[in-house]
Amino acid sequence: xxxxxxxxxxxxxxxxxxxxxxxxxxxxxxxxxxxxxxxxxxxxxxxxxxxxxxxxxxxxxxxxxxxxxxxxxxxxxxxxxxxxxxxxxxxxxxxxxxxxxxxxxxxxxxxxxxxxxxxxxxxxxxxxxxxxxxxxxxxxxxxxxxxxxxxxxxxxxxxxxxxxxxxxxxxxxxxxxxxxxxxxxxxxxxxxxxxxxxxxxxxxxxxxxxxxxxxxxxxxxxxxxxxxxxxxxxxxxxxxxxxxxxxxxxxxxxxxxxx
DNA sequence: TTGATTGTTACCGG
DNA sequence: TCCGGTAACAATCA
Numbered sequence: 339x340x341x342x343x344x345x346x347x348x349x350x351x352x353x354x355x356x357x358x359x360x361x362x363x364x365x366x367x368x369x370x371x372x373x374x375x376x377x378x379x380x381x382x383x384x385x386x387x388x389x390x391x392x393x394x395x396x397x398x399x400x401x402x403x404x405x406x407x408x409x410x411x412x413x414x415x416x417x418x419x420x421x422x423x424x425x426x427x428x429x430x431x432x433x434x435x436x437x438x439x440x441x442x443x444x445x446x447x448x449x450x451x452x453x454x455x456x457x458x459x460x461x462x463x464x465x466x467x468x469x470x471x472x473x474x475x476x477x478x479x480x481x482x483x484x485x486x487x488x489x490x491x492x493x494x495x496x497x498x499x500x501x502x503x504x505x506x507x508x509x510x511x512x513x514x515x516x517x518x519x520x521x522x523x524x525x526x527x528x529x530x531x532x533x534x535x536x537x538x539x540x541x542x543x544x545x546x547x548x549x550x551x552x553x554x555x556x557x558x559x560x561x562x563x564x565x566x567x568x569x570x571x572x573x574x575x576x577x578x579x580x581x582x583x584x585x586x587x588x589x590x591x592x593x594x595x596x597x
Numbered sequence: 598t599t600g601a602t603t604g605t606t607a608c609c610g611g
Numbered sequence: 612t613c614c615g616g617t618a619a620c621a622a623t624c625a
Contacts, residue, residue, distance in 0.1 A: 341603050390604075408604045409622040424622070441622045443605065483614070492605080499603050546603070566603095584615070586604085601625090609617085 342390055342497030343540025346465050348412050349387035350541070352394070355414070355432045356382050376447050377402060382430060388460045389496025391444075393453065394430070401453050402428065407443030463496040464533040465541070471495075475526045478518040485521055486514025486583045489529060498533055504566045504589040505548035506532050513595040514588055520597075565589045 380396045387393075394402040406412070413423065415436050422429070422438060427445050430437040439445070448456060461477070462469035474495035478488050488494050490503045498506065507514050510528045512521070521529075539547050547562045549572075565571060565578045571591040578589050 344603085405605075406603095407621060408602060409620095410604090411622075443621055481613090490604095501603055585617080587602095599625100602623090604621095606619090607617100609615105611614085611616105 341499040341502065341537075341540065341546060342387075342463070342465060343537045343546070344412075344544070345387045345390050345392055345406070346497075346537070347541045347544055349385045349392060351414065352385040352430070352437060355435045355437065356385060356394070356430050376400060387463070388457055388466075389463045389492050390499075391456065391460060393448075393456075399450055401448045403444055403446050403448045403452075403456065404428070404439060404442050405444035406439075407441070410442040411440040413438045413440070459493055461491070461493050461495045464530060465497055465537050471526075471530050474530070475523060478521055478526060481518035483518055484515045484583060485512060485518055485529075486588055488518045489533070490583075490586075495530070495533075497537055500586050500588075501546050501563060501566045502533065502536060502548070505563055506536065508565045508589075508591060508595060509548065511595055513592075513597040514583065514590050516597050565591060 377396060377400065380398060382394050383397055384395045385392065386395065390405060392404040396402070415438065417434060417436060419436055424440050426438045426440055427442060428439045462471055462473050477494045478485065481488060486503060486507060489498050489506070490500065504514070506529055509532055510525070512525060512529065536548055545562065549562050549564055566589055568578050568589065571578055571594060574591065574593045576591060576593045578591055580587060580589055582588065
């Protein structure tokens with residue numbers, strides 16, 4: 339769930355739903371009490387995504403900063419309001435819908451300076467038209483770290499999560515253990531463009547789909563991916579190897595993806 | 598009840 | 612400075 343596409347989709351949806359919404363705060367465990375006092379009742383003007391970070395901007399120049407982390411959930415409900423499901427941290431109420439946010443790892447109010455600091459540390463977002471991919475390539479080409487780590491490092495480039503990492507590199511025949519400095523500009527462009535294409539599909543379908551022509555109707559993402567958590571390469575039929583990159587599981591076809 | 602998980606950050610040591 | 616490892620945290624589901 340907390341992949342870049344979900345965040346961008348949320349930003350798009352919420353922009354429509356929450357125009358001039360008011361912010362209400364459920365804080366059953368007291369985790370958001372300070373934000374509650376500052377923003378409660380304020381009007382939300384815009385919603386914007388930077389990678390996996392969401393910014394709900396308010397009229398008083400403050401922003402509600404949300405990051406869903408691994409387990410966060412955003413649920414949209416038609417009005418009238420329903421009982422909060424689980425530990426709802428924030429409830430945004432528009433004219434037709436309400437949005438409940440459960441379990442974000444970040445849920446804080448930022449001032450202008452805090453917003454600038456946040457945006458500054460996030461790399462170019464593969465889904466934003468105002469992104470400059472050159473910044474990502476510069477960092478990659480100077481690094482010895484494996485490309486599998488670099489494309490998921492949100493300070494290098496933003497939006498790619500653990501599933502997309504393995505999928506994109508497989509689709510572009512790039513071995514995840516290739517050092518960043520060995521990645522050519524052309525290969526980088528392929529990765530960037532594929533990330534943009536796949537995440538665009540993700541935003542539209544609200545599902546991680548990396549298999550061409552796969553339908554979103556299947557229940558589990560595993561049926562819509564090529565090698566993530568799979569045993570066999572769909573292309574050459576050899577075994578998919580599972581290994582760790584910085585503590586996250588990664589998958590590779592050592593036959594199709596050469597270093 | 599237990600373990601796994603689409604993520605990030607802080608901290609430490611080499 | 613860079614790199615890699617570890618722990619902590621979050622909520623839900625199988």
